[in-house]
Amino acid sequence: MKYYWSKYNSIFRDDKYGYFLYNSLSNKFFELNEDNYNILLSLQKEKKISQNKLSVINKSVFDILLKTLILVGENVEKLELLKKQHQRNKISYDTSNLTLTICPTLGCNFTCSYCFENSQNDFNKMDNNVLGQILKFVKKFEKAKDLSITWYGGEPTLAFEVIKTLTNKIKLLDINFKEASIITNGYLLNKKKISSLNDLNINSVQVTIDGKKEIHDSRRFLLSGKPTYEKIIKNIQDLMNSPYEGSCDIRVNIDNSNYSEYVELRHKLLKIFQNKKVFVYAGRVETFNDNTCGLNCNLSSNEWTDFTINLFRNNSEAPSEHIYPNGNLENVCSANSINSFVIGPNGELYKCWEDVGKNEYIVGNIFEDNHITNPELISMYDIGTNPYLDNECIDCSILPICGGGCVNRRLRDKFFNEKGMNYCSLYKDNLVMYLMEYYDKFLTKEIINALTKKEKIETIGIKGFRLVSPPANK
């Protein structure tokens, strides 16, 4: 039997904490002593591992290396990737749910310089003809038991009557209208609208702000130039003091001009909304060449990693990219799910929020009998962005914990030759930083346990290694 050093291993020495080995396929993380580190490092250098090399490894250690996919037999990795791909396909082609993002208008009362949409001045609203056709469109998905809707735009509160009318009609359909959410700038979310959210099945409101009042008002202002910060915060207060039963996510857009003020703002907001279902998180602004501020305002991947790790270290805020990788990650979103669409105001269909208003990214139309009118684009999204069919990804040491990154950016990079599409996971360049940040907290927890609980803590000891991964997902 021939064995190979897995291409998904990362073996490294950390100046502060010593020697480590991580495998992204099994998502297992080991602390090593120096002897084992040197033995395993020498295995890494061999393509096929010779019996001589293997003979110096203790049998129990060898068994663990095989079980955790650090050493693999012929085709073992291929089979593991097939299993992951199967899991991804199961989610992508699941027809038991229908997930719609509906844009009742593309118009917006704000004029943000970094917005990726180009249609903010189109204030047309969905008409009754489109609403009626949406109902017919929903009925086509006969196997779908549950329906989830995200109201999006433009600014959806500009067409709130459309939301009410369509919701009331959808409720009469033979499908379980499970939940809805709304992505809004919050400016027009007045008490009257708030009072109807529960009836509209809306249980999540996402509002974006751009930092402290001064910065926010200099970037997120009305078309007339009027500031918006105070009214948005007042509206969120009204929302959370109302009988509304859902939650509110405050996304704070972060770029290189406001990241230093985020912590102070977060504390302030959490204090205002203490004991309310309000979550405040940092959202990375990622602009492209077609935005008025170009690529200049983005934080680079390394800067963003530093920023989020510092937040985690000092403020216990976990970034959206986990500190310790999620081993069950399958990059499935609206863009590559068979039963998920974004519907524009005229009934045009898109696969991703970022495509809204762009004719070249329209995949179909609800008025067509066969609603997919651009099967090539659907295929590009579905198959063409599949990382398990991409040799560069298959050879990347972090594929199993990355899942291929943002589907929309992969598509634009691979099929539309757009520049600056960075879709890879932050783990690609910064895995060790994330793992060591995790290990530091792991160690802290162990030390506290050792001094407060009776349990004995496992050390590297004579075995020369120990598992330090978090408990597996249940």
Add this chain to the structure above:
Amino acid sequence: MSVIQVNTLIERMKTDFSFRNAIFNSNSIEERFKLCRQEGFHVSKDDFETLLPLGDYQFLAIDNLANTWQKGGPCHTKCAPISVN
């Protein structure tokens, strides 16, 4: 005992392998605190329980970490979540 002193002990244990191993290999909490005192740290179990709420460290379970778009939460950009049963 202040938070700073407790944190100093934790930081020392993180980087001093032999000290840490001695504590981890001890059979009782009393023995562990005795070793701490021998190293000049006059701390007690109560200090830890009072000063360091263990809740802060519960994020180490994967399930408690932040949302990704797979979990229907906000991801690094404005991704459309899908429902997964």
